[in-house]
Amino acid sequence: MANIRNKIIFLGTGGGGSMVSLQTYSTAGFWVNLEGVDLYFDPGPSAVYKIRQAGLNPDNLKGIFISHKHLDHTGDLNALIEAVHYQFSNKGWNYKDYQVFCPPDVVPYIIENHQKMPGKIVKVRPEQFYRLEHLKIMTTKKLLEKPCYHGNLEQYGYEVRGKQFSFAYVPETFYQSGLFKKLESDILVLNAMAPTNDYPEQLVKIVKEISPQLVILRHWIKRAADYGIKKYAHDLGKATGVKVIAVKDGEVFDFKTASILP
Ligand SMILES: [Zn+2]
Numbered sequence: 001m002a003n004i005r006n007k008i009i010f011l012g013t014g015g016g017g018s019m020v021s022l023q024t025y026s027t028a029g030f031w032v033n034l035e036g037v038d039l040y041f042d043p044g045p046s047a048v049y050k051i052r053q054a055g056l057n058p059d060n061l062k063g064i065f066i067s068h069k070h071l072d073h074t075g076d077l078n079a080l081i082e083a084v085h086y087q088f089s090n091k092g093w094n095y096k097d098y099q100v101f102c103p104p105d106v107v108p109y110i111i112e113n114h115q116k117m118p119g120k121i122v123k124v125r126p127e128q129f130y131r132l133e134h135l136k137i138m139t140t141k142k143l144l145e146k147p148c149y150h151g152n153l154e155q156y157g158y159e160v161r162g163k164q165f166s167f168a169y170v171p172e173t174f175y176q177s178g179l180f181k182k183l184e185s186d187i188l189v190l191n192a193m194a195p196t197n198d199y200p201e202q203l204v205k206i207v208k209e210i211s212p213q214l215v216i217l218r219h220w221i222k223r224a225a226d227y228g229i230k231k232y233a234h235d236l237g238k239a240t241g242v243k244v245i246a247v248k249d250g251e252v253f254d255f256k257t258a259s260i261l262p
Helices: 016-022 047-053 077-086 104-109 199-210 222-227 229-240
Strands: 007-009 030-034 037-041 061-065 099-102 120-123 129-132 135-139 158-161 166-170 187-191 214-218 243-246 252-254
Touching (some): 047 077, 061 077, 077 104, 104 120, 166 199, 187 199, 229 243
Parallel strands (some): 061 099
Antiparallel strands (some): 129 135, 135 158
């Protein structure tokens, strides 16, 4: 990939157990270059393969971010840690200049040996600030993927602020009043859930509370794909008055123009 500066590269836009199996939309997660710093979010199954296929170099990553422990978000976490560790372009392995940010209950999912590979594994806490290079990272409050987990799942979204650009990433979650009050970014990468029952309403409330300029919708499960991802995005846009894009595998968002590259 030619110039990835200030871009989000959506290697994977799929989610859920259905897409872990089908891979109609990849569960690879996404790569962000914000003001020269390379970050990776939610490396689900096929992340390393998709990174290499796109011509990106895992050696460059400074941060790997996990929203929650489910397989569609962590399946390739160990593989990605190992890929960064090997540093084929930076003269050999045992590279330490990168960090993993994850909820505490993700740590047991990292193989013991791999826990020693990153410079640091940051067990994130709600509404905390972290530094990575010149970037300021803020976690959201503890989210609620589905009410059936009764708060047992540790799940967070992230806001990444640079000098010029910023964005927020909110994984699939149910809404609660005030959950996102502190998010300030105009660009919101939002994970979709099922297109029926009370799921879409959750997304409407989330978008209304954050009130961004643009929502980039992803994390397509089979039911959302069957419903039609464009229709899904259109519904959400109509209900919120905010511009919503249904992003597909391989598409690239450019912070400078605040749009998906043609
Ligand atoms: Zn998911």
